[in-house]
Amino acid sequence: MNITTLVFILLSVMAVGSAAMMIASKSPVHSVLWLIVVFFAISGHYILLNAQFLAIVNIIVYAGAIMVLFLFVVMLMNLNAETEPIKNYRLQLIGIISGGTLLLIILSAIMKIDVEQLVEMKTGNEGLIKSLGLNLFKNYVLPFEISSVLFLSAMIGAVVIGKKDEAVENKK
Amino acid sequence: MNAIILTAIWGVVMMFSGVFFKNKSIPKYLAIIGLLIAVIANTAEFSIAKPIVHINIHDMLRFEKYNLLFIDVAFLCTMVYFLLSGTEIEKVGPHAGEYFALIFFVLCGVSIVATFNTLLMFFIGIEIMSIPLYILTGSEKRNLKSNEAALKYFLMGAFSTGIMLMGIAFVYGGNPNGSFFIDKIQLGSGQMPVMIALGLLFMLVSLSFKVSAAPFHFWTPDVYDGAPTVFTSFMSTIVKAAGFFAFIRLFEHSFGTMHDQWQKLIVIITVSTLLIGNVTAVFQQSVKRMLAYSSIAQAGFMLLALFALNDKAKEGILLYTAAYSLATIGLFGILTKMEDFTIDGFNGLAKQQPLLAFVATVCLLSLTGVPLTAGFQSKFFMLMAAVDNGHQFWLVIVAVLFAAISAYYYFRVIQAMYFKESSQPSVTVIHSISSQFKIMLIVIAILISIIGIYPEIVIGWMYR
Amino acid sequence: MNNILQLVWLIPLLPLVGFVINGLGRKSLSKNLSGIIGSAVVLASFVLSMLVFMQVKSGTTASLHYFNFLELSKFKVAFDFKIDQLSSLFLLIITGVGFLIHVYSTAYMHYEDGKDFAKYFAYLNLFVFSMLLLVMGGNYLIMFIGWEGVGLCSYLLIGYWFRNTDYTDAAKKAFVMNRIGDLGFLLALFWLIAKVGTLQFDEVFSSASLAKLSIKDITGITLLMFVGATGKSAQIPLYTWLPDAMAGPTPVSALIHAATMVTAGIYMIARSNALFSLAPLTQTVITVIGLATALLAASIAIKQNDIKKVLAYSTVSQLGFMFLALGTGNYVAAIFHVMTHAFFKALMFLGSGSVIHAMGGEQDIRKMGGLHKHMKITSITFFIGCLAISGIPGFSGFFSKDEILSGVFSHNVVLYSLALFAALLTAFYMFRLYIVTFTGSFRGTHDQEHHLHESPKAMTIPLIILAVLSIVGGYVGVPEALGGHHELALYLTPVVKSAEHHLTHGTEYTLMVVSTFLVLISILFSWLKFRNYKIEADAKGFGKILQNKWYVDDIYQLLIVRPLQNVAGFLNKIVESKIIDGAVNGLGKLINYGSRQMRWLQSGQVGAYVLLMVIGMLILFFIQLFL
Amino acid sequence: MDIKAYIVLSLTLFTIGIIGVLVRRNAIVIFMCVELMLNAVNLLLVAFSKMHAISNTAKLSPTFASDAQIFVFFIMVVAAAEVSVGLAIIVMMYRNVHTVDVNFLNRLKN
């Protein structure tokens, strides 16, 4: 067992464990924090795979921006306490079982593949910022531009949904 | 390309229109003008066969005649929708310009999913189509039903996005070419590789979700019911048809050569969709909800195109888009004018509003698939495609039997309008009915029958 | 004179014209006028028939083709008339007796409304038309047209007094029973078409056609034809309609249910003798059925008290005799008996009509008696009829019946003795009827007695004419044993080929003497028994069985009508509404039920939706990856 | 490292996300689970891209290996957009009913 494998296993355990903790923890705040741990673990994987740019972006965008937004909302709503009143254990059990079965089915199908395909670890320059940047602004300029539509609509959405409507307020 | 650029730009224009024009109905006219421009530009593109501005898109989109024709059909249906229900859009909330902008963004997404050539564009297109819809669903902020619908739609939509991405990942992983281009997916011969199969399954599930095929349809009735009626009209027609178009395009180009290996999945989904859609619709009391279920049932029929995956199916999906959209837009347009959405609310409509009742009848007949209506032609082409496919013939028979059942719930409305008396003497239609609305209704009825009699008005373009 | 045969189409057409005039003008025509029209057209037909008869007698026969009724490339039915010895004879009987009865009816039906009166004559004319069509038809199809037509007229006339449900019941029964027979006849025709490809008499009876038929075919065809004959001619098992048919006006009973229509079966078999002679099995069946009918009906007649019922059963019995003759191959005798029977039975029916007329509608002989005093002509003519039917030498019935009996004797002695017994019964019940009705003292009410009177001329003259015919009618067929030439047999030879029977003259004399002697004894016995007739209590034991007509109607009710109704009721209540319609409605209900159940899947909770989605995914993944 | 290891890891995370969606009722947590699912996909995509980097056929494509990583980039972009809309919807609901329990609003059913 070399060091790469060891790090891989370590990061994997960390990711899976914190993911499990995330769905298991009762307080949403804890969930958010656990999820951030997962993101860190995944970023670790990215580094292991020599995708440094993604590793950084993952931390900045996901852990930094998005999760903070989440945390912000949770805090705003004061949901840090126990919020799910009655738990339907049977439904949860069924959920876990069916999710697990799905995993089993897929994994058993995957395990049937007998060709061993290796993953290039720690080397290769594809994930470096230069190659990504060239690729993105040369070949992927179209999706890049079009994503703006996505953000525009998200923006409008935030306005339409988030803004308080005086007219409507007055009417009611 | 023209369509994508113009709709994106016009979306921004619409966004500002709300700020710069105080008159509430300006956005509507602006939207109609914009759409008109988009339609003309798109038509020009596919008749002259080159876009106005040339951008190197690295083959990420393909502007073939068929795809552009679909965009045209979708845009024209939207035009009808604007003309019929534009006034209702203004009434939903104070952000009329924004609503139109969102619809234009959706149309941009529609154009993308009609022409995508890589999985990336496909994914982005689907998201551009979906995210504005989440917003539109929740646009009645004070209406708890609207809230609920938006929440459900959003959560489940995001969930299905995750599933779709997993599918894309597996397809990518299973493709030895390591490419996202849908025509460069190497399937090999013989048994489908496991990774490709997994990718296909995940994508199938998420796309089934988007087109509300059973058993992934559960969001549909609730969301269609909860969303503002005027937006339900849009999302259950054009957007859904676009979803189908993407579905078929994706599966034909990436997995088409292994069609026989996954056809059985489509059969299962088709049958359960037909069953659940038609049977559940039977007992609905609310016309709006009934139409939601009926949209599931119609999706079952459209899935036949995926089952067949041949030329007839492609023609059929075009016809279906036009026929189903027109009829549903017409019905929802009438529904917006009704006070009571239950079937009993339609009692005796024929006496008070003969025109409304007549057009509603035409639309319902079209949905049932009675000859001389567009609905018949679309079903006819679907059946023809499925029969031509040559496999699983029984599926076709099941499909028509369910079509016969569908007559049951569609005709309940007709019966209510024509053969039953209204329980209260007062008018069942409260909202004012403008003459423009009436004219548009007549236009819809005429369009439905013209397509019903001469479907080549739509599909003939493919041969010209 | 050949051109008279060209006018043959007038014979049926005239009554049809009468029917149309009377039918359409029944509101405007006066009673006299419609009576006259009705009678005159038949008279005209009779005159024409006479002329035709003369023509035929001189040896000219004709097949007259008018138009093609049905013409397909492989199969053709022409609208043809065939005028030969057999049909011309029947033409005479029908138009002759028919005319008399028309005349009689003008008086008998006098109490009817003008409208109904005209309607009656219209029906009667229509009947004559149909009957003429039946006998003149040049092929089986035309015959069948007449065949069903007379059934229709019989239906209409039995139900003439339509306000009375019993009468309309009887009419219905007559029609349905006839239809059962008709089905047999039709099937025979289909069989013929299938094998021979034609229905034209000349072609069917040609040797080429007959050669195409196997013995099985011929037996089958003839048996089915006989089924038709049992319906129309009231033989076992389809005879029960005829006594009920007495519900109609009495002249109708005389014309249709005694003289003409009921003999259609005999005519048909005689017409098809070429076929029947080739089917020994059928002949045996006909013999047995004929004899059984003769005995059964005669036995029932003994105990009947309704004057018309007695006559009706007597008719059935006599028809049995005719079939007996047909079965033994003695076609001429059968036709001979048809003719004589037409005379004396019409006579007796008209006589009974006269009695009923006098009694103001009363038909029960227990309430009559001593009528001879009041209505001499009726009484005497009726008596002549009784003598004729009993077969007293010198009267017409003697010759025809004797010919039948001797034919049977040459066939089988046992059958002969049974037939003779039936003849004795005939004499017995006929004289019972006569004695109870006309002799003794009157047993009815005073009112009735006061009204008793002889009938008007229009009624008595036909009676007299028929009485004369009943006497002299037999002399056309005097057998060689009595020094005659049997004119009738000679006349019919070209058409009807009877089986030869070889009896010495000595045997024939013996038979005549024996039967005459026994008949006289039977009459005497009858006179002794009924000369002081008193109204008796209901019969017991065997008498009761006879009085109730061997319970045949009840048996039919029990074995056929009731089960049929039960089956139909079962089909209606269970199969139709529960099973077939139930399946259709059940499908609708099932969908409704499914709809109601399936709604619960739509629980409204995101978690449940996702769960169902995941389960759906599970299934799809499993199918695709592992199956 | 064998690609299967990454597939197993990624699918496990993905399934945990699914199970989270199934068992939790807090809309925010459910949404977070969806984010987890997306991250699992991201990880898998990167792993696949590094897998293809070894294979020769994939190298024929000019953009071969960074395709997947750019895709991941776009997924993040979309996720960000979704988050803004999604949180807006959740906040809107919270404003109306003062809870983020997805089962609380249950008017649309059957």
Add this chain to the structure above:
Amino acid sequence: MGNYFTFPDLLIWLPLLAGFFCFFAKEEKSARLTAIVFSLLILGVSIATLFFTNDTKYLNYNNVNYIWLKYLGANYYIGLDSTGRMLTLLTATVFPLILIATSKTTIKNAASYFGLIMLTQAGLMGVFMALDALTFYFFWELALIPVYFLCSKWGGESRIQATFKFFVYTFAGSLLMLIGIIYVYLHTGTKGFEDGVIVNHSFSLVSFYNANLSATEQNWLFVLFFIAFAIKMPIFPFHTWQPDAYDQSPTSVTMILSGVMVKMGLFGLLRWLMPVFPSGVIHYKNIVIILSIIGVVYASCIAMMQDNIKKLIAYSSIAHIGLMCAAIFAMNQIAVQGALIQMFNHGINIVGMWIVVEIIERQTGVKKISQLSGLASTAPVLTIFLVIIAFANIALPLTNAFTGEFLMFSGLYNNNKWFAAIAGLGIILSAVYTLNMIQKVFFGSTNAVTAEVKDISLNEKIVLMIIVGIIFFIGVYPQPLIELTKDAVNNLLVRVK
């Protein structure tokens, strides 16, 4: 004439035009008048077609062929041939009779009522003339939809359910047929147009006849088509929509349904089923005949138990249609010829029956046999007409139905003697229920319901007289009808054998 307009054109467009006019009529009277005048005009055209039967001379007069869906190979192709000519004549005859006979009945919303009736006529005409499968299917449904509205709007109390059952039943059947049409279409040969476009398949009748179908394919396609036609006819066990629909529809619509529409099914058999699937016909022949004959006896039995006069006639109609279906499948010249002329005769007779029933129901408001009695006393003329028509209905000689039934039975007998014998039970049973009905309704003494009944009016008398005239004319001289349809029989048998 052939260059400007043709008979098929006239027969389709006149009723359509009439329907259009009627919809915009202001009052009941003008709508009714329009309908009557146009229907008489159509009758005139239809009679005129009888004089232009020579196809070599008048081909242009009798055929209309326009390119419709070029890339599918579907044409708007209608034409008159022998069977079509007979059935269009029947349609054209029946409609004015119905309209005139019911002109005393007051109708709400008369404009749409008559408009829909005329639309139905257009649909029926189209069905009987279509020579292209898609055209045929269109007209097939076009005839159904107006009838649905007519029955649901103007029918009896439980009309909505009854009519809906009828609609769904026939709709499901016709959809099955649609699949069949598609399947056959996909197995037809190529077709070229003048401008050089060649399409792979074609919907024309001729290509259907020459479709390349294996025996197994034919067998199950036969089932698909047959179910559609069997429902329309209807034959046992697909008949349960019919008694309810007849009972609940307004009588004039019932007349259209039973007089003409059920002939669509039989016509479908003759034109679209048997010649297209000859080996399927051979395969299923006996099953169909047995089914039909069961239907004959079964329906007759149920008719005996009916107390509702309309249902009685409905069941009797099922029995008659069953016989025709059996005869068609007996597949010999005699039987098919018989069935063809019987199609016409049955249409005339049953319309006569319904007219009588309509008069009774309008005057008494009662359709229960047990509540009626003694109508012969109060309405003798009506009784006479009814008796004539009823006896024609049970095929008494010299009425029109006799010739048809005689030929049918005879042909059926050629096929199998037991078929004829068992179906023959229908003859007896039909007499039983018909006479029962006559006896109970018309004979006996009058009661409270029937005492005030008036005899029929002039227009009814005229209509009934025309019907009776046709009954006797064809009964005595059926040859013209046979001549008219002879070719059809031969063509059919040549194709099937």
